[in-house]
Amino acid sequence: MxxxxxxxxxxxxxxxxxxxxxxxxxxxxxxxxxxxxxxxVNPRYITKQEVSILVAAPYQFPLDRMIQKFKYNQALHYTDIFKQICERVAIPETFQAIVPMPISKSRLHQRGYNQAYLIAQILSAQYNLPIWMPIKRNHEQSQKGLSRIERLIGIEAQFQLAPPNALRYRKVLIVDDVVTTGGSILALKQKLNTLGCHHVEAFCIASA
Ligand SMILES: [Zn+2]
Incomplete structure (x- = not known):
């Protein structure tokens, strides 16, 4: 019994x-x-488009599958694992706020959540830092078949200042799930620079 x-x-x-x-x-x-x-999990700094990016792990099995499911299949239970990964990364105490990589409204409606925002929430709790979203993102069209320059210009045009608010941070950490070319991180950084952010770095769970 x-x-x-x-x-x-x-x-x-x-x-x-x-x-x-x-x-x-x-x-x-x-x-x-x-x-x-x-x-x-092997945290290291890489530089892409002249932005310093702290990445937690390479984009390979099983992390690649987890991120894809997290992003496209509503597998939000993976947040637990990303939390454990984030706990193994030491983010320097230089930052005043976390800026999740914005996604467009249409993508947000389609997906129901912004995966970068969910990762930013983990770090926000871990480091007691506010989440700041001063930049919005317009339509994200496919970048396939474009040259490197065309891609960068196209990505840059996607980022716009959100309606102004009184908040101003100078040292911010951009957060995204995966970095590939770094084009969107660079475009977001440039917009943040126009808002007076003089110290911008990034954190990504994985680097492809
Ligand atoms: Zn298993």
């Missing part, structure tokens, strides 16, 4: 791994130990 009860409570606590669905007695994360060990 006691054994049955113990077994019942144990089974209740066991959760399948988010990625491979395996049950694992040692599950301490939302992932099983095997998948968690494959996750290579």
């Amino acid at each position: 006691l054994q049955d009860m113990l077994m019942f409570s144990l089974l209740n606590r066991l959760k399948p791994c988010y990625l491979c669905s395996e049950f694992n007695l040692e599950n301490i994360h939302p992932l099983c130990i095997t998948c968690w060990k494959q996750l290579e």
Whole structure:
């Protein structure tokens, strides 16, 4: 009887791994130990488009799959794992606010959330920093087939100042899920510079 009860409570606590669905007695994360060990969290600074970007991990399995599901399949339970990844990254105490990479209204309606905002919320709680969104983003059209310069000009045009408010921060950290070319981070940084932000760096969960 006691054994049955113990077994019942144990089974209740066991959760399948988010990625491979395996049950694992040692599950301490939302992932099983095997998948968690494959996750290579290795925080480092990279420079793209002359912006210093702190990245937590390379964009490879299993993180690439998690980010895709998080972004396109409403898999918001991955927020737990991103939280654990963020806990392993030391963000310098230089910043006054966090600026999540904005997404356009139409994309927000389609997706229902801004994935960068959710990551910014994790860091905001962790470092007790406000989230600041002084820039909005217009339509995000495909950049396929454009030259590098055309792409950069196209991306730059997507960012607009949001209606002005009294808040002003000078040292800010841009937050996004993945950095590839760094074009959107550069465009956002340039807009933030026009608002008087003289120190702008970025943090991304992964770098492709
Ligand atoms: Zn697994």
